[in-house]
Amino acid sequence: MSRDSFLPRQPLSTSVVALAVIVAVGASASAQQAEPPAKKQDSGWRFTLEDRPSVRFGEALRVDLTSLVDFEWRGMDGDADDDAGFGRKRIGIDGRFLDVFAFEVVRDLGDDRDPWRDVLVEFRKYRALRVRAGHFKIPFGAERLISIRDIEFARRSVVTETLTPERDTGVQLSGRLFGDALSYMAGAFRHDGSGPPQGEDESWSGTQTLAARVVVAPFAASSVKLLRHIEAAFGYTNGDVSEGLNSAGLRTATGYEAFAPIYVSGTRQRIGLDANLTHGPFSLRGEFLRMSDQRVRQGLLRDDLPDLVADGWDVSAAWMAIGDLKNSGTSPRHPLFRGGIGAIQFAGRVEALGFHSDAAWNDPFRNPRAANVLANDFRAWTGGVNWFPVRYMKLQFNVIREHLGDPERRPDPTRGWSTSRVFRVQFSL
Numbered sequence: 001m002s003r004d005s006f007l008p009r010q011p012l013s014t015s016v017v018a019l020a021v022i023v024a025v026g027a028s029a030s031a032q033q034a035e036p037p038a039k040k041q042d043s044g045w046r047f048t049l050e051d052r053p054s055v056r057f058g059e060a061l062r063v064d065l066t067s068l069v070d071f072e073w074r075g076m077d078g079d080a081d082d083d084a085g086f087g088r089k090r091i092g093i094d095g096r097f098l099d100v101f102a103f104e105v106v107r108d109l110g111d112d113r114d115p116w117r118d119v120l121v122e123f124r125k126y127r128a129l130r131v132r133a134g135h136f137k138i139p140f141g142a143e144r145l146i147s148i149r150d151i152e153f154a155r156r157s158v159v160t161e162t163l164t165p166e167r168d169t170g171v172q173l174s175g176r177l178f179g180d181a182l183s184y185m186a187g188a189f190r191h192d193g194s195g196p197p198q199g200e201d202e203s204w205s206g207t208q209t210l211a212a213r214v215v216v217a218p219f220a221a222s223s224v225k226l227l228r229h230i231e232a233a234f235g236y237t238n239g240d241v242s243e244g245l246n247s248a249g250l251r252t253a254t255g256y257e258a259f260a261p262i263y264v265s266g267t268r269q270r271i272g273l274d275a276n277l278t279h280g281p282f283s284l285r286g287e288f289l290r291m292s293d294q295r296v297r298q299g300l301l302r303d304d305l306p307d308l309v310a311d312g313w314d315v316s317a318a319w320m321a322i323g324d325l326k327n328s329g330t331s332p333r334h335p336l337f338r339g340g341i342g343a344i345q346f347a348g349r350v351e352a353l354g355f356h357s358d359a360a361w362n363d364p365f366r367n368p369r370a371a372n373v374l375a376n377d378f379r380a381w382t383g384g385v386n387w388f389p390v391r392y393m394k395l396q397f398n399v400i401r402e403h404l405g406d407p408e409r410r411p412d413p414t415r416g417w418s419t420s421r422v423f424r425v426q427f428s429l
Helices: 012-032 158-163
Strands: 045-048 054-057 061-076 083-097 101-108 116-126 129-137 167-177 182-189 209-216 230-244 257-259 264-279 282-295 305-322 343-357 378-388 393-404 417-428
Touching: 083 116, 116 167, 158 282, 158 305, 158 343
Parallel strands: none
Antiparallel strands: 045 054, 054 061, 061 083, 061 417, 083 101, 101 116, 116 129, 129 167, 167 182, 182 209, 209 230, 230 264, 264 282, 282 305, 305 343, 343 378, 378 393, 393 417
16 A cells, blocks of 8 residues: 555544635635636736646746645544545646646655655657656556546555555656557666555665556547547566565555565566556446566575565446536536536446465465465455536545455454445545
8 A cells, every 4th residue: 555545643623624625625716717718829928727827938838736635534344443634735836848848746745755756857749759757657557557636436456556666766758659559658767666665674676677568559540439449558567676575565445464575585577467448428447467576585594485476456447427527537517506516426446466476385374484475365346436526626435345365364353354434535736
């Protein structure tokens, strides 16, 4: 689970006041939104609120203000206390220069350990070849590459949080070829991404990592609209992982550590396969991920152990049941207070994740240096509803059911399944 998913405790009165402010700001912004005036040709500086706070200098430079604020409430089964508080509190800018360079700077005001999210510049003159440099997401994992603004769920899947890298410093090439039939991303990065918050030292993410992702739309030129929106992708990463307790570890959606990191050293590889279909108000996405870590000289006698392999998959579907969105999916066509109720979307997801090592000749153990690792297989389903009442706002409610296979590594050994609920209010520019 990423650091984004942990919520600091907040006094109830503070949380309620903060939530009220977010709702009021979002409603006010929507109520004031009118049809944008016709654009004027202006070669000088100007400030506009047509889409978001923005500064323009003719057609040469555009700088937009961006922000993302999440307020969450989480409830769990049993005697665990409910949590409420702010998650992400991000502010940044993005823009264009001469329609050739793009740039973005985003800082998370609630993260003292790693506050800078995206800090990048991109040369984008040619559609077939763009060059990006800075600190940004490593191109691997379909759900990881979707902005948290656009995900249909309050949380990314546990599979994505466990097996995909996050951001790192590097250089990336990307582009589209043959119309929209083929797109690619390939880059070299300083480390393996900021990754899960496990690991016994600061350098656990190892040395340079290479990553690539290719997306194919085989029917992009078809006259059948349904076929045009079918995409399939393949992703791959290769790098080294530092010696130590630095394997992936499994944390459930509630933050419970169900599989602790074990000793690894050597090469880390990932492969990913995914496909998606979007047709009108309906979308369907599936993804398979595998990560393998070498365990060179990690046995009790400093012998080499079989690789630790983690396999995970998830399938999700979403349906915009009431209304629809415009402006690249950020604004309901008929917002609340302006003749409508906004847009309402239903979503569901199933996922599974397991760890294993190819050492069937040995009995499985929980020991972090065991040749045959005793897994704690994970399964979950998530059901949710999203409401887009006004522009800049999204309200999400999810129910998450999770199952752990090993009774000795459950929050409650007597119960295989646990349930949690998440309510999130998101305000974004």
